[in-house]
Amino acid sequence: MKAQKIKRVDLIFDSTSTKEVLVKAIKMKPEEIIQEVLDSGLRGRGGAGFPTGLKWKYAASEKGAVKYIVCNADEGEPGTFKDRQILEDAPRKVYAGMAIAGRAIGAKQGYIYLRGEYRYLLFKLMEELVFFHSRLKELGYDFNIQFRMGSGAYICGEESALFESIEGRRGEPRNKPPFPTVSGLFGKPTVINNVETLVYTVEILDHGAKHFKEMGTSDSRGSKVFSISGDTPKPGIYELELGMTVERFVEEFGDGDTKAVQVGGASGFCVPRKKFRETIIGFEGVPTGGSMILFNSSRSMYNLLHNYLDFFDEESCGQCAPCRVGCQQLLQGVVSVKAGEKDSRYLDELVKLAKTMKIASKCGLGQSVGNAFRTIVEHFREEIIY
Amino acid sequence: MINLTINGLELEVDKGTTILEAAKKLNFRIPTLCHHQDLCVAGNCRVCVVEQVGNRTLVAACATPVTEGMEINTNSLSVRTSRKHIIELLLSEHNADCTKCYKNGECELQSLANEYSVGDHIFLDLIVDHKSMIDMSSASIIKDDSKCIRCLRCVRTCEELQGVHALAVANKGSEQKISSFFDKPWREVICTNCGQCINRCPTGALVERNNIEDVWNAILDPEKHVVVQTAPAVRVSLGEALGFEAGHTVTGKMVSALKRIGFDSVLDTDFTADLTIIEEGTELLTRLKDVLVNKRDDVALPLTTSCSPGWIKFIEHIYPDFLKNVSTCKSPQQMFGALAKTYFAQKRKIDPKNIVSVSIMPCTAKKFEANRPEMRSSGFKDVDFVLTTRELARMVRQAGIDFMRLEDVNYDSIMGESSGASVIFGATGGVMEAALRTAYEIVTGREVPFKNLNIIPVRGMKGVKEASIKIDGCTDEWKFLEGVELKCAVAHGLVNAREVMEKVKKGDAGYHFIEIMACPGGCLGGGGQPIPTNSKIRAKRARAIYDEDMGKPIRKSHENPEIIQVYKDFLGTPNSHKSHELLHTHYKERNRY
CATH class of the missing domain: 3.40.950.10 (Fe-only Hydrogenase (Larger Subunit); Chain L, domain 3)
Known part of the structure; x- marks a missing residue:
């Protein structure tokens, strides 16, 4: 069987006229917009993959005069840099996506929570925003967007921690329920979407749900922007159709000596060479917010794991016990095993602990620390021990 | 009304009830640490996690409201494993030298560890230098970060009940801790010494600075005439620490116990309350x-x-x-102290320099107050030592007194009416x-x-x-x-x-x-x-x-x-x-x- 080529897609960075899409959106009823997004099968592009149309539908069904649209531009997952590119190249599409979401759920105010390290983009983004606001005014479209800056904490990319941060408090995740669509920013019904997700809604309205749905697989419709880095001859940002196997991906982007691919950044999964063929990149296999890091045989998987755990040890907000203490135990645990202070069987205890962290932590951060840990320890055990 | 099942038992509860409350109605106690009735829900210790059938993760019983048709298991394998892990994790960042701890026997983490038979420390000890983590600068409160489990009960107390914000969360991840403004020593910050944080701390991370030994030494010194005064609120609460139900007044037993302990004059702060x-x-x-x-x-x-x-x-x-x-x-405490070393000394013909004045207070701020430089108008320190109700209960136990069986005794005179x-x-x-x-x-x-x-x-x-x-x-x-x-x-x-x-x-x-x-x-x-x-x-x-x-x-x-x-x-x-x-x-x- 001939290997299927990876399909490059050009939607996110295409020359779609946001003005035309906005005019189209004005003519549509809110429920028609939501139906279009639902029909497309679009799922959140930040990583968790919640169906976007459903999120909008829930928020639209909430009563109350004040609702918010929040754009999550706190792109913090190690190895992902695609939102930065989208904000640089297609800011108007981001704004338009927010305005359309606003119309869909009945929100008149939007916030963009911009990663602290992206402050250098702010001046140009503000210029574009002035232009965008004047265009909305021309169209008689009642929506306003403001920027809020992050300050460098990874946890503030978690939606409820992000709200806390905007509200001026310590960025720590809230208890759920209630979910943001019921009680989000300032306690109001809120839709929070990733930068890329919002742009896709613009493309879906422009090209139609059918066009989008035809791409990808039944679980992972459409295309996705990938941030590709590591041991690859062609690092960079690529918009690709979803549903490819890691094998196809490595054929395209590997350097011929790829031993593992970290899909989804530090909070994602490590896929070893022996699993390349059977692993699909998408919600039916390994999901990713875009981060794809390739490792060749020169890399130490112990160093990789240490690096990730070190990251979580620092970036856990520290609020809940499984995550705060669990991250420290995993980190110091692998160090102890490597140093021979702990028996290699201690790794099995740590894998059990990682499982507890996955089911008992308060938010997605703590719940996903175990992904990389478990997959690296499982597939590269000898590299951790010796 | 909402219908749900917990461990296979059906029940009906009001909308808005949490899983924790619903389980209690069925006589299932779900363990908690960060939860406190006086405070907002935190959901951060995760000790109360339970299994909700159909849910990808466990849920915190204290923070999750019941929903129609919910099926909860409070003791499934994953719940038990997780809960035990969490207790182990908390112990690994906790100075678990329990026998030397002031809260030994009264610590919620200790009793949980006991309940879950946590003995073989599976995880690494994360605390290296216990001693450097204690702040002893305050006259009232000792803060020992090596015993802190970051449940934030103290932070929530200081914020929600007191609006003082002396206690706050600093840093994140492994560096996260409960701190003061710019990590200043406790005596220098806005802390009012109210001790409400101590009342809610589940471990020994926040305790009163105790003066039990000072008071014993004074009592056992034959030269000294030790005068003790008891605050109004002590008589209605002391019993709780010595075997009685809440709301049991033990005035007479308390006076009796104080005399048996060896205080020379047992008098009443109520007298100076009247004077106030x-x-x-x-x-x-x-x-x-x-x-x-x-x-x-x-x-x-x-x-x-x-x-x-x-x-x-x-x-x-x-x-x-x-x-x-x-x-x-x-x-009233300080009025009493000033009069004890003047009026009382004169009337009883005792040299005030031989009087040691002790007060039993429901309060930790009184320790700070007694140490204020203004409080020496008798020519001496008006109140030498302040004991909390809890400290007195400890002294009663140390003295081997069977408090519940004591006969009622009246206060001495003068300054006892x-x-x-x-x-x-x-x-x-x-x-x-x-x-x-x-x-x-x-x-x-x-x-x-x-x-x-x-x-x-x-x-x-x-x-x-x-x-x-x-x-x-x-x-x-x-x-x-x-x-x-x-x-x-x-x-x-x-x-x-x-x-x-x-x-x-x-x-x-x-x-x-x-x-x-x-x-x-x-x-x-x-x-x-x-x-x-x-x-x-x-x-x-x-x-x-x-x-x-x-x-x-x-x-x-x-x-x-x-x-x-x-x-x-x-x-x-x-x-x-x-x-x-x-x-x-x-x-x-x-x-x-």
Whole structure:
């Protein structure tokens, strides 16, 4: 069987006229917009993959005069840099996506929570925003967007921690329920979407749900922007159709000596060479917010794991016990095993602990620390021990 | 109503009920650490996680409301494994040297570890240097970060109940800790020493600075005459720490135990509570006259009470412009201390330098207060050592006394007699009620117009209470008060104190007299009281206090014969020169952090 080529897609960075899409959106009823997004099968592009149309539908069904649209531009997952590119190249599409979401759920105010390290983009983004606001005014479209800056904490990319941060408090995740669509920013019904997700809604309205749905697989419709880095001859940002196997991906982007691919950044999964063929990149296999890091045989998987755990040890907000203490135990645990202070069987205890962290932590951060840990320890055990 | 099943048992509960509460109705106790009835839900310790069938993760029982058709398992394999892991994790970042810990036997983490038979430390010990993590700088509170499990009960207490924000979360991840402003030592920050954090700390991370050994040493020194005074709120709570149910009054047993421990004179802070009423009531009436008749603009109204040292430190930090509104009266503890080494010493012919004055207080801020440099007007340190109710309970146990079987014994004399008005000092609104009973009678010659002298509007657990009494039928001396509507406010818990003070600051309150107690419920909910505390326990203590008042033959401070005697023999008149020397004080502005 001939290997299927990876399909490059050009939607996110295409020359779609946001003005035309906005005019189209004005003519549509809110429920028609939501139906279009639902029909497309679009799922959140930040990583968790919640169906976007459903999120909008829930928020639209909430009563109350004040609702918010929040754009999550706190792109913090190690190895992902695609939102930065989208904000640089297609800011108007981001704004338009927010305005359309606003119309869909009945929100008149939007916030963009911009990663602290992206402050250098702010001046140009503000210029574009002035232009965008004047265009909305021309169209008689009642929506306003403001920027809020992050300050460098990874946890503030978690939606409820992000709200806390905007509200001026310590960025720590809230208890759920209630979910943001019921009680989000300032306690109001809120839709929070990733930068890329919002742009896709613009493309879906422009090209139609059918066009989008035809791409990808039944679980992972459409295309996705990938941030590709590591041991690859062609690092960079690529918009690709979803549903490819890691094998196809490595054929395209590997350097011929790829031993593992970290899909989804530090909070994602490590896929070893022996699993390349059977692993699909998408919600039916390994999901990713875009981060794809390739490792060749020169890399130490112990160093990789240490690096990730070190990251979580620092970036856990520290609020809940499984995550705060669990991250420290995993980190110091692998160090102890490597140093021979702990028996290699201690790794099995740590894998059990990682499982507890996955089911008992308060938010997605703590719940996903175990992904990389478990997959690296499982597939590269000898590299951790010796 | 919502229908659900827990461990296969069906039940129906109100909408909004949490899984934790629902399980309790079925007699399933789900363990908790960060949860506290007085505080908002945190959901951060995760000890209460349970399995919700169909859910990808476990859910926190304390933070998750029930939903229709929910199926919960509180003891499944994944729940048990996770819970045990979490306890292990908490222990790994906890200085688990339990036998040397002040809270040994009274620690919630310890009992959980015991319940889950956690013995073989599977994880690494994360604390390297225990000793460097203790802050001993405060006169009242010892903060030991090596024992902290970051449940944030203390932070929530300081924020939600007290509005002080002395305790806050700093840093993130493995560096996260509970800290002060810029990590300054405890004695330098805005902490009011109220000790409410201690009441809610599940471990030994926050405890009172204890003076048990100091007091034993004094007692066992034959040269010393050790005088002890007991605060109003101690008698209704001490029993809880020694085997009785909450709300059981143990006045007589407490006096008996103190004598058996070896205190030379067992006297009552209630005596100086009565004295406070005379002094503070006179101060109020004098201020009213100065403002209304003499039109003096250097005299401040409203007058606020000064019995609560937590409140005093709070106003010194936060509202220093209003220090002139605070009564110059010392607290009953300090009045007692000053009199113990003067009046009492003279009467009993004891050299004051051989008197050691000890107080039993429901309070940790009293330790700070006793150490204030202003509190030496007897020529000595007026109160040498302050013990909390908890410390006294410990001494009783150390002395091997079977407290529950003790016979009732009366206080010694002099300075052991008290009125019902002084007993209610222990409850929020009590000082106000006691003051009104006396002041109204001074001004009108008649008793306050409330049935059985019970001024109900100032009682109860509402955060801020307002009341007014119309004064009519004044005696000649007080004619200027004829027809005046005396407006009063009562606040307990510093978050409520702030509410009242903001009103005063705006100038639209029109209050004449304000009672403020730093702790929720007043002294009966003080930071030195037996642990645990919650609204039910505080309500029981309050009922006990008002019952004690009703049972007293004398209900008004000015009718206490020992009070009449102390003015006749020693002080002269209320607010006399001698009173001012011994019984009044001044305050100072403090930093804002």
